[in-house]
Amino acid sequence: MRATVILLTAGLSLVAVGTAGVAASLPLVLASVVLAGVTRVVTDAVEVPATDGVTVRTVATDLWIGPALAAVVLILWLDATPGEVQALGGMVGLVGMLNYFLRPFYHLIYGLGRRLAAL
Structure with a gap:
């Protein structure tokens, strides 16, 4: 998940930036890295009560990696x-949905x- x-x-984040008409550039990479850092700080400060199953806290702690991955993609196709x-x-996003459907x-x-290991 x-x-x-x-x-x-x-x-x-990449679709939103592309829809806004922004081309890949170093300032955009920097903005993605800053967004990743801000998201990391904000999600660390969020207090959500734990429940059974997948919690908002579990999902929120990984959100910062998305903009960081977007920055890596932008660096590769600058x-x-x-x-x-x-x-x-x-x-x-398609790779993400493929991962979801293959779970x-x-x-x-x-x-x-x-x-097999228990045999």
């Missing part, structure tokens, strides 16, 4: 136009491995 949240956050930045965000398969493989 964490990888899905991280990839979707990175993809959403000459991307706004449309290309938007497309890169869509591809990163049952991951659990199946993990369960089979545990059963």
Whole structure:
């Protein structure tokens, strides 16, 4: 679940920037890094009561990695136009959704491995 949240956050930030008409550049990379830092500080300060299952706190602690990943993607494609930045965000988000849809398969493989190890 964490990888899905991280990839979707990175993809959403890239799609938003591309939709705003901003091309990839070093100031945009710096802005993504600053956003990652601010998100990290804010999520550390959030107090959410613990409940069963996936908590808001568990998900929120990983949100800062999304803008950091977006910065890495922008560094790799520093000459991307706004449309290309938007497309890169869509591809990163697509990988996140692929990870989400493959989770049952991951659990199946993990369960089979545990059963084989118990033999």
